[in-house]
Amino acid sequence: MKIYEWLEKTIKIFSHFDSPKYEAEILLSHVLKCSRSWMIAFDQVEINKLNQKTLKDLVDRRSKGEPMAYVLGKKDFWSLSLHVSQDTLIPRPDTEILVEKVLSQVNKNHKYILDLGTGCGAIGLALASVCSNFHITAVDNSDKAIKIAKANAIELNLNNIIFYYSDWFSHINRKFHIIVSNPPYISLKEMQFFKKNLIFEPINALVSKNNGLKDIELIIKEAKNYLFYKGWLFIEHGWKQKSSVQFLFEKYNFFNIKSYKDYGGNDRVTIGQKK
DSSP, X not given: OBHHHHHHHHHHHTTTSSOHHHHHHHHHHHHHTOOHHHHHHXXXXXXXXXXXXXXXXXXXXXXXXXXXXXXXXXXXXXXXXXXXOTTSOOOOGGGHHHHHHHHHHOOTTOOEEEEESOTTXXXXXXXXHHOTTOEEEEEESOHHHHHHHHHHHHHHTOXXXXXXXXXXXXXXXXXXXXXXXXXXXXXXXXXXXXXXXHTTSOGGGTBOHHHHTHHHHHHHHHHTTSEEEEEEEEEEOOTTXXXXXXXXXXXXXXXXXXXXEOTTSOEEEEEEXXX
């Protein structure tokens, strides 16, 4: 089968997606290890049998709704290409706001940073890639996620970050200048609405009790024990949770509390400083 023939066939299979041509080209580019422009220029080239088999498996997975990031095993975040699997959340562009806000607050004295619930390592690795002077600790309660995050650090040659198991603060025994987290914040009720889109992702990294606020409150409550004086806490949250999260920051004696919108104009990040 030639490239143009495979593309025509796959575009029809992907017709229920918003961008079937783009998705077909991305898959083929991934398997052939070539650029999309090369495929267009050489669309008469034959695809060998092994690549056809690999492509069939990937097309089957994608056509059933599996996210492209899991199908490819990679997702871009910040300026990084990260390995992902169904043991980790897929990094979202809006989470880059969290990275931006941390970078806007750091100074030369803010060396020690904790990334809680790191998943594939996206937030911690993005910060580590910006400044080699940061000493970043990144933890997760999934050993499989930690394994992927470590592999990403090795591939990116980032040596100023360490990963290990911790259920939030359970294995943390030091203080930090900054704590950052993208915790589960979808409520059980909301999950019923989002279930179709999130079915492939780890539910324990998405859903939290108490209307999505249980883990956020735990982090805010405990963070003061792990922050230096005037240290900062950065939390990503749901777009309807701004007021509730600000209340929790106030309840647990943080000050300089501010919230920021994501790229879609929705409230997404709240920060506060330890008294």
